[in-house]
Amino acid sequence: MNAKEIRENTILELNEQLGKLKEELFNLRFQHAINQLDNPMRIDAVKKDIARVKTIIREKESANNSTEA
Numbered sequence: 233m234n235a236k237e238i239r240e241n242t243i244l245e246l247n248e249q250l251g252k253l254k255e256e257l258f259n260l261r262f263q264h265a266i267n268q269l270d271n272p273m274r275i276d277a278v279k280k281d282i283a284r285v286k287t288i289i290r291e292k293e294s295a296n297n298s299t300e301a
Contacts, residue, residue, distance in 0.1 A: 250285045
């Protein structure tokens with residue numbers, strides 16, 4: 233998932249996506265704890281995706297606030 237694809241979504245869609253990513257991260261951490269995780273690099277990828285989504289949500293919120301003022 234890249235930033236260009238993420239920017240096409242609305243803030244509501246991004247919040248839903250953020251929830252799904254957090255749930256996936258929880259499941260990956262759980263699998264890692266019980267030694268059933270096949271690809272440990274997936275944890276890093278999901279963390280980066282979460283950061284991207286949060287950053288773009290923040291950008292969109294800032295843009296909305298600056299246009300309202």
